[in-house]
Amino acid sequence: MKKLLMIPGPTPVVDSIREQMARDTVAFGDPGFIDDFKQVLKDLKELWSCDGEAFVVAGSGSLAMEMALANTLQAGDKLLLASNGFFGDRFIEIAERKGIDLTLLQAEWGQTITPEQVDDKLKDGGFKAVALTQVDTSTGVLAPVRQIGEVVAKYDDVLFIVDGVCSVGGEPVDLEADQIDVLFTGSQKAFGVCPGLMMLWANQKSLARREALGQIPEYYCDYQKWLPIMQDPAKYFATPPINLIWALQESIRLMKQEGLEQRYQRHEKNAKAMQQAFEAIGFRILADKDHRAHTLSNLLYPAGIDDLAFRTKLAEEGVQAAGGVGQYAGKMLRVGHMGNADQHTMIATLAALERTMKHFQSDFELGRGVSAYLSALEQS
Ligand SMILES: Cc1ncc(COP(=O)(O)O)c(C=O)c1O
Known part of the structure; x- marks a missing residue:
């Protein structure tokens, strides 16, 4: 049977996406592939209203979680984590390893942290970011991203980081409308692509934060390493997963068609x-x-x-x-x-x-x- x-996740991969995985692999400098990669990045930015940069990097959702924190916060910075379950809690260890000063709001499993709770904590002052998981896969809870985004936006220097691994492409979410500064997902969930890619959107405000951090300890997930490639995919930093990027292109084509x-x-x-x-x-x-x-x-x-x-x-x-x-x-x-x-x-x-x-x-x-x-x- x-x-x-x-x-x-991973979710069923339809034939037209799978066929992209089976194509003859070409050089990453191949002009056709470079055009395809450019199109993918352009579509990602347009579809999720990103005025900054979209990053497509080989790795899973957890890499994107680390990339999001690494490029926005440094040791000693205050992060408010609104966790609705196991995947929200995954941010705890990432933040602790980086010496980030963590304040934790944890919902009872099955419920969600509310905008009021976030507001109450932010009133204490000094926070540099709020992190939230839109759909925590451990509980099946959908967080009120738009309302929490409205709260976070009242605080000038606070970035809003949203884990959309189990939501982007399936639940409404948009950087501009939801006032999100960093959003990310993985290829294997609502995009319906095989596991292996992470996609991250960083708006101008969050890119400016990265600039201000100077050199960061991370190498592979440093925006500064990837920015030249995302702006011009003809350049090399680390080998792009060519067939997965084609598969992503087909997945986006299906989304636009629908x-x-x-x-x-x-x-x-x-x-x-x-x-x-x-x-x-x-x-x-x-x-x-x-x-x-x-x-x-x-x-x-x-x-x-x-x-x-x-x-x-x-x-x-x-x-x-x-x-x-x-x-x-x-x-x-x-x-x-x-x-x-x-x-x-x-x-x-x-x-x-x-x-x-x-x-x-x-x-x-x-x-x-x-x-x-x-x-x-x-x-x-
Ligand atoms: C909401 C959420 N965040 C992060 C992750 C981690 O992603 P990955 O397993 O691709 O590293 C998952 C995985 O299921 C997830 O559901």
Whole structure:
């Protein structure tokens, strides 16, 4: 049976993107490739309203997290971290290793830090940046980025850094409209490209901060090393992942063809229908109803179901889903529904979940999830 890739990243890679990975690799100085790379950077800046620079670098989302902090803060600088879970907390170690002076706001898992909480802390003064994860993949919570951006913007010298690894390309986000200074993501989530690339947007204000820092300890993730290449991809700093950049170009072409607004609406409609279906199957959704992500769902099992046994059976039924992390390890099923995964895939996933549930609960009535999904879509 074909295995459906329904973990929250990597997500299914459609044929036209995969074909780019299989192309004959050319020299990074090839004029055709240089034009393609330029187009990718131009599109990224335009689509997410960046007046500064977009960076496309080989590496995963964690590299982008480090790059964001390394180029905006130095040892002793004050960072306010608004964490909604495991990935928000990942900033703690990065900041500590750099000697950044960290103030931590941590939401109970399933809830989000509010704009008021951020404002209260910022009033203490002296902060250089606020970091926030738009969708924390450990909880499935969608943070109120726009409202927190409005708060941060009241404080002149404070940069707003947003981890969009599980959101960009699936949830509405925009540097200008959300007053974000640094935004980043990875190729493997809502862009629907294989893992291996990070994309980071830095606006003019945050580029000026980098200038002011002078020499920084980092080498590979120093903006100064990459800026000449992002401004002119004919130049060399470190070998670009040529086929992945072509794959990204195709992913962006698909996004432009669909339209970003339509893409966000598709994600929202689909997520709401999937979430009704999950509940009809018997799962409980961890995230507060008002703050649910549209890119994935974090599900709590009905009583008596063992996580590992369930996921093992689900894999036999043809669906790969993820377990929980941190305090929800062994207690949660995480299902991705973002990027280019289509409705056929959603229905097949729900049917496999139902067959699996039936295996553990003999009185489970098949069809409940699929029916809830179809009805919800029809009504939306
Ligand atoms: C919100 C968020 N931030 C950061 C990361 C880290 O990205 P990566 O695993 O690509 O290093 C992830 C990974 O799932 C994530 O979901």
